[in-house]
Amino acid sequence: MRPHISVKDLSVQYGALTILNHISIDIPDKKITAIIGPSGCGKTTLLKSFNRLLDLQEGAKVSGQVLVDGEDIYDPGTEMTHLRRRMGLLSQKPTVLPMSIYENVVYGLRIHGEKNKSKLDQAVEKYLREANLWNEVKDRLHDSASRLSIGQQQRLCLARGLAVEPEIILGDEPTSALDPVSAEQIEQRFLALKNQYTIVLVTHILRQAKRLADYVIFLYLGNLIEHGPAEKVLSSPRFVKTQAYLEGRFIEEFPIAAELDLCGGAKQDFPFRFEESLRGLTEGQIFKTLVDNEGLLRQILDLEQGQGHKVLEVRQISSTQWEIIIEKRGIGYSI
Amino acid sequence: MAELTLRLWKDQVSHRLMILMGLMVLFLGFFIGGGLLARALPVLQHHHWDQLLFSSQWHPTQGQFGLGAFIAGTLWVTFVAILIAVPLSVLTAMFLSEYCPSPVRLWLKPGIELLAGISPVVYGVWGMLVIVPLVRDYLMPFFSEHFPFFPFVSENYTGFSALTAGIVLAVMVSPLIISLLEEIMHSVSFGMREVALALGATKWQMVKTVVLRKVSPGMVAAIILGFSRAMGETMAVLMVAGCAMGIFPHSLFDTAYPLPALIANTYGEMMSVPLYDAAILLAALVLFILTVAFNMIAWGILLYLENREA
Ligand SMILES: Nc1ncnc2c1ncn2[C@@H]1O[C@H](COP(=O)(O)OP(=O)(O)O)[C@@H](O)[C@H]1O
Ligand SMILES: [Mg+2]
Numbered sequence: 001m002r003p004h005i006s007v008k009d010l011s012v013q014y015g016a017l018t019i020l021n022h023i024s025i026d027i028p029d030k031k032i033t034a035i036i037g038p039s040g041c042g043k044t045t046l047l048k049s050f051n052r053l054l055d056l057q058e059g060a061k062v063s064g065q066v067l068v069d070g071e072d073i074y075d076p077g078t079e080m081t082h083l084r085r086r087m088g089l090l091s092q093k094p095t096v097l098p099m100s101i102y103e104n105v106v107y108g109l110r111i112h113g114e115k116n117k118s119k120l121d122q123a124v125e126k127y128l129r130e131a132n133l134w135n136e137v138k139d140r141l142h143d144s145a146s147r148l149s150i151g152q153q154q155r156l157c158l159a160r161g162l163a164v165e166p167e168i169i170l171g172d173e174p175t176s177a178l179d180p181v182s183a184e185q186i187e188q189r190f191l192a193l194k195n196q197y198t199i200v201l202v203t204h205i206l207r208q209a210k211r212l213a214d215y216v217i218f219l220y221l222g223n224l225i226e227h228g229p230a231e232k233v234l235s236s237p238r239f240v241k242t243q244a245y246l247e248g249r250f251i252e253e254f255p256i257a258a259e260l261d262l263c264g265g266a267k268q269d270f271p272f273r274f275e276e277s278l279r280g281l282t283e284g285q286i287f288k289t290l291v292d293n294e295g296l297l298r299q300i301l302d303l304e305q306g307q308g309h310k311v312l313e314v315r316q317i318s319s320t321q322w323e324i325i326i327e328k329r330g331i332g333y334s335i
Numbered sequence: 336m337a338e339l340t341l342r343l344w345k346d347q348v349s350h351r352l353m354i355l356m357g358l359m360v361l362f363l364g365f366f367i368g369g370g371l372l373a374r375a376l377p378v379l380q381h382h383h384w385d386q387l388l389f390s391s392q393w394h395p396t397q398g399q400f401g402l403g404a405f406i407a408g409t410l411w412v413t414f415v416a417i418l419i420a421v422p423l424s425v426l427t428a429m430f431l432s433e434y435c436p437s438p439v440r441l442w443l444k445p446g447i448e449l450l451a452g453i454s455p456v457v458y459g460v461w462g463m464l465v466i467v468p469l470v471r472d473y474l475m476p477f478f479s480e481h482f483p484f485f486p487f488v489s490e491n492y493t494g495f496s497a498l499t500a501g502i503v504l505a506v507m508v509s510p511l512i513i514s515l516l517e518e519i520m521h522s523v524s525f526g527m528r529e530v531a532l533a534l535g536a537t538k539w540q541m542v543k544t545v546v547l548r549k550v551s552p553g554m555v556a557a558i559i560l561g562f563s564r565a566m567g568e569t570m571a572v573l574m575v576a577g578c579a580m581g582i583f584p585h586s587l588f589d590t591a592y593p594l595p596a597l598i599a600n601t602y603g604e605m606m607s608v609p610l611y612d613a614a615i616l617l618a619a620l621v622l623f624i625l626t627v628a629f630n631m632i633a634w635g636i637l638l639y640l641e642n643r644e645a
Contacts, residue, residue: 053533056525058437085535095526098549107544108534144643157530164534 004029004168004198005050009319010064012045012054019045021222022064022316027215032190032199034213034230036206038245042222043202044092047170050200051087052080064319068168085112088161090174090186094153096145097160101137104145104156108164123163131159132189151182158189169193171201175208187212206246210234218242220251223315240312254312254325258287262296263321270296278309281328286312289324297322364627371620378613387617391581400614404583406621408497408591411584412576413566415501416508420565421558424509428516433542444517451510459574462503467494467575474498475588489588495577497584497591503571508561515557519550552640559633566626569595594622 003026012020020042027033035043048054049066052073065072073083085108097104105127106120114120124141128134133155137148145156154174161169171190175183190199190212203209209216209230216233218226218241226233226242237243244251260277262270274289281287291297303309303326310327317323378387378400390401431440431447471494478487489496523546531541547554577590578600584591598618601611 051533053529056529056532081535081537083535084533087533089530089533091526091529093526095524095530097527097530097545107531108536111531111534111536111540111544160530160534 002029003027004069005200006065006067006070007046007049008065008067009316010046010049010062010066012042012049013061014057014059019060019222020049021224022318023219023224024316025217025224025227027198027200029198030195031214032194032201032212033215033217034209035200035202035217035219036204036209036245037219038251039204041219043204043219044172046219047172047200047202050168050170051084051089052078053084053089055080081112085164086166087168087170088158088164088166090154090157090161090169090171092173093177094150094157096148096153096156099145100142101145101148101156102141105159105163107160112164127159127163128156130162130189130193131155132185133159149182151178151185154178154182154186155189158186162193166197168198168200171199173202173204175203175205206234218245220245225313238311239314254286256288256325257281257285260287260289263290263292270299274300278328283328286325286327289326290317290321291324292321297324300324300326368620368623368627371616371623375613375617375620378610378617381610387614388621391583393581395608395611395614398610400610400617401581402594402614402618402621404581405592405594405597405618406625407583408576409566409593409595409622409625411497412500412504412572412591412593413562415497415587416504416565417558417562419501420505420509420512420561423505424512424516424558424561425554427509428513428520429542429546431513431517432520433538433546444514447510448514449510451514455507455568455570456574458503458507459571462499462571462575466499466502470494470496470499470502470588478588486586487588489586491577491579491586491589493577493590495575495590496588497576498587500572500576500591500593501587503575504565504568507568507571508565511564512557512561515560516550516554519553519557520546523549552637555633555637555640559630559637563626563630566629567595567622569599572596573599594618594625598622 005027007023007025007027010020010023011018023046035046037043045054048057049062050068050073054060054062062074064074066074068083068086072078097107099107102124103110105124106114109120109123114123125134125138128137133152136152137143137156145153148156154177158169158174169190175186178186187208190201193199194214201209201212213230213234216227216230217224218233218237220241226237226239228238233242234246237246240254241251243249258277258281260274262273265273277287289300291300297314301311301314301324303311308329310329311324312327313323313325315323315325382400387400387402388406389403390399391404391407392399392401393404427447431443435443471492475489475492475494475496479489527545527549528541531545532538536544572593573596576593576596578592578596579590580592582590582592598615602615
């Protein structure tokens, strides 16, 4: 299926600090994609790179590409206002604008030039209903939005985001400030909306990811560790770090016993050189391989089936280079 | 136990002390107003109040004490100053807070705060040396040629005028207003700006609909503060406004003689003239009432804006 958002070799830096490290990933169309990972690992940063809100961060340096419907949004010609209206954003802390409930919902429409009163009225009802807030506020649309409860405010933010008719909804831990009932309401909304919108949801609540997500991305310290269909990643993750995170264990870096640089060189030499370097290691020792083409990468990943070696982590380190961390296992060793 | 008693005692004392101080400040206002009224009473008893307030006949030796021209001068100069200072301050603050790169902001802000601390006399001298010739040689000829109607027609060719005073006052109070406005604009949360931009607002739309709206109560407060100062300002105005007696200003280019200048100019040299000192104190009382009224109106606007949106 065609991806809606396609991230290609995206890196983000603040000064000397690397926040996102060569991330490449496709976000499927009309599905809920959950970005999970411990806090500070770059989830928000990744999310905000999708609508270029990252540009507002002073000192953020972005490289790589983000394609939305095949168009590179980091192209200098990108019209930011149009790009951003294609994505509704729900932030961690519900943020209502200092105006009435009504004005909050139509804010985006007014910004984009809609003046027709009856159209605005219709939009208010339609999107407040879609956010499941209409019945609670229909008699006080012109009250200040800041008087709503925090859970109602978040649903108002949802309505406000939907009103500009986006294709994508970005949620940055949208339920983390809410009580359980309000959180449940927001979750229900997401499930109801997922047939019409591509939803990207940052969450650090694993159960929430299980309940909602079709697709899961696991980030750790700015690296993309694992991604795939939710049931696969959440119940039988392929990589050790993902397993550790899901089980609530401490995530350890691997002790590297040897390194093997397979960059350059003839492709047909590869199996030989690979076996050669493994010979010196004992079972259970970990080594790192550097490759510079995707064919080779795939070949090595297939080793897991073929020779029983365990691939612990694959990490892209530049636009054409990957680092593969492998644990040596005996032939026929069953996992 | 003893320590707890002491703490409770301190709590009580500080509480009472604060109430007392608050009341004192409040009463101070009443005392000043009451004192001025008591001293102005003789002239109020001898002359009808509407003559005192609205007549422009000011001839103390002949027993004529019309404050009308001075009151009009005060309002006129303050009005001109507001007209110049508000857009100047709002736009500058907006630039500083929203548009200028932060290293530039870091340098500009202290510079502007420094301007706020310069003595009024210095502004007065600057007004005489720079603004008076500017008005006399450029603004006045230009406007009287191209806009020969109210409020630009005048027979005063000296350059000492209400406009001159307004410009000097505006430049004088702007730094204070700018630095306050910049502070409150900058305090609008990043999240709120982000919301607007995420919905596809341009930067200007975001500033206009979120920042300006959010700070509008604070903006009113900052402007009041600036103008309470402008209305009472004496020295700078006295030096550049022309201060000709008994003339209702009809033009930007007419001279004006605001109340504070009148008080400063005449207090101390009117001892032998009957009712003179009472009339001057009446002038002070009027200034006091104008300032209070100005603040009350602005306060009302502030409350309204704050209630409109929390
Ligand atoms: N404006 C900024 N300047 C410098 N570092 C930042 C900035 N914003 C975020 N970071 C850093 O980037 C890292 C990732 O942040 P974030 O994407 O918010 O993580 P998450 O959402 O996963 O908790 C954090 O270590 C954070 O300290
Ligand atoms: Mg975050």
